[in-house]
Amino acid sequence: MSKYVRDIRNKLEYYYKIARVRTDEQKQKAKIRFDSRVSPNLQSYKVGDKVFVKQSQISNKLQNKFDGPFEITQVFENSALLKNPETNRISKVNFDRLKPCFET
Known part of the structure; x- marks a missing residue:
């Protein structure tokens, strides 16, 4: 070489x-x-809290970015199980997609 x-x-x-x-x-x-x-x-999410879930795809800019509110049934390290009160379906969602719901 x-x-x-x-x-x-x-x-x-x-x-x-x-x-x-x-x-x-x-x-x-x-x-x-x-x-x-x-x-x-x-650390701010606990069982029983209400949260909104960010939609993954939005078809137009006037559509809501968040669905909900959903109730947290179980909390994991980076995600939570959410229960839809209308359909009683349970889904697992990452904390990055959650937003706290403050009901009045």
Whole structure:
């Protein structure tokens, strides 16, 4: 192998290492931002609370973004089982899609 090829290979390995380090740093920053936005809501839900569920697809901008209210029947680490009071169906939903319902 010539010196030129060896030099290029060494430079590529060096830049791959730098790229890996920077990618890991960006992943950590993104995780911190995500956790700061999501984590406070994780502990706030309890069995019996009423919540709204964000719809995954909205056909037009005048349609409601949230369905509900639903009642929480069981709480897991990152999700909850919700009971629809109209149909009595139970579904598992991630906390990211939930919004607290404050009834008056």
